[in-house]
Amino acid sequence: MAASVMGAPRHHHKHHNKHHKHHNGGKTTSGKAFDHILQIWLENQDSDVVAKDPNFQKLAAQGIILDNFNAITHPSEPNYVAAVGGSNFGITNDDYYNIPANVTSLFNLLDNKNLTWKAYQESIPSVGFTGFKAGQYVRKHNPAVIFDWVATNPNQVKNIVPATDLAQDIKSNNLPNWMFYTPNMLNDAHDTNVTYAGSWLNGLWESTLNNPAFLEKTLILVTFDEVETYNARNKVWSVLLGAIPANLKGTKDSTYYTHYSSLKTVEENWDLGNLGRGDAVATESNVFEFLASKVGYKNVNVPESQIPWNNNTITGLLTGKSWNQTHTSGTPPP
Secondary structure (H helix, E strand, C coil), rough: CCCCCCCCCCCCHHCCCCCCCCECCCCEEECCCCCCCEEEEECCCCCCHHHHCHHHHHHHHHEECCCCCCCCCCCHHHHHHHHHHHHCCCCCCCCCCHHHHHHHHCCHHHHHHCCCCEEEEEECCCCCCCEEEEEEEHHCCCCCCEEEEHHHHHHHHHHEEEECCCHHHHHCCCCEEEEEECCCCCCCCCCCCCHHHHHHHHHHHHHHHHHHHHHHHHEEEEEEEECCCHHHHCCCCCCCECCCCCCCCCEEEECCCEEEHHHHHHHHHHCCCCCCHHCHHHHHHCCHHHHHHHHCCCCCCCCCCHHHCCCCCCCCCCCCCCHHHHHHCCCCCC
């Protein structure tokens, strides 16, 4: 809490309501519709397969199913990058990329408003690890570390932490505003299957997430990076949990969303501005409908006939410029 000065009266705080939270020496962090957001990303499963799994059905009963939520491209890495950068920047594979430090991302926008963030990474060997792979941890599923503005900045890269920190942060009520949770390659279904991932997710829900105080103030998005079937529309299984109206639990929202929608929702919730990329394209970045009026945003109706399949790679600035593709010997930087 902000400290009073020499016993001075604190009447100037009287406008704060019960949802106002303070961290970092008194900086205000509350948003228009939620104070915290947590994204949990899983891997490479077709939405109809996920929908049949009992554990995912159990979770859906607690939230709003987003049955028109779409990935941006294939394969994995460019989707993670797009969700925080508003673009895949021409990344077309899962190689070792360093997006130059002058390229902005959501992390710049959060920092501009003194908002806090953490990327909780399962199986990561150390805080701020920038390597390509370590056991069941992979860099390609960590959207923060791919941006050099984070990876080469000691004050930012320290926000990439082991996933076990999440339970501790919930218990101590010391949550950052923006959170991204990356399961390891087994728990995210990449090297396993929907049944395995569903069982793991149910365990995380029961052990860590199903906490009334946490759920009241935190919007949770569980989604997949992409579908497994490349020659079909890239529509992924997604659900919103936590800070949603009680009467919407167990319902469906068929608004057209993409991975840019989570980015846009965060931007609107805290008046961050935008990156001028996919997050500024109205037809590709609808905010979550249940809170659109709260953040003062009008969504665009995208007819079924106009929805793109988003199932191709997208070339651009970094195409062919990964470390792997530009070096013929040696190993990527640690």
